[in-house]
Amino acid sequence: MGEKKRGKRQIIVIIIMILLMVASFVSMFQGYYRAAFVFFGILVAIMSFIGSRAEIDNRVYLHTKNYKNNNRW
Template sequence: MKERKKGKGQIIIIVIMILLMVASFVSMFQGYYLAAFVFFGILLAIMSFIGSRAAIDNRVYLHTKNHHNNTRW
């Protein structure tokens, strides 16, 4: 059940990121530069959060894997 919620959350975030990218480019080409800047800033903030979260998850995985391998009994 938890995996299904995680998958839906990932799909929703991907759709939001694509919509923000499209909105940024469309508003930039129409001349609304401030709106494009705001949309692109939100997109970068989401991407930064996802990247830092993935890095933390990788570190935790490696730490638990090494700890599990070092405790033999």
């Protein structure tokens, strides 16, 4: 059940990121530079949060993997 919710959240976040990118470019080409700047800022903030979260998850995975390998014998 938790895996299904996580998958749905990932799809929703990906759709939001695509919509923000499209909105940013469309508003920039139409001349609404402030709106484009805001949309792009939100997109960068989301991407930064996802990257930070992935880095933490990778560190935890590597730490537990090394810990299990070292304590096997």
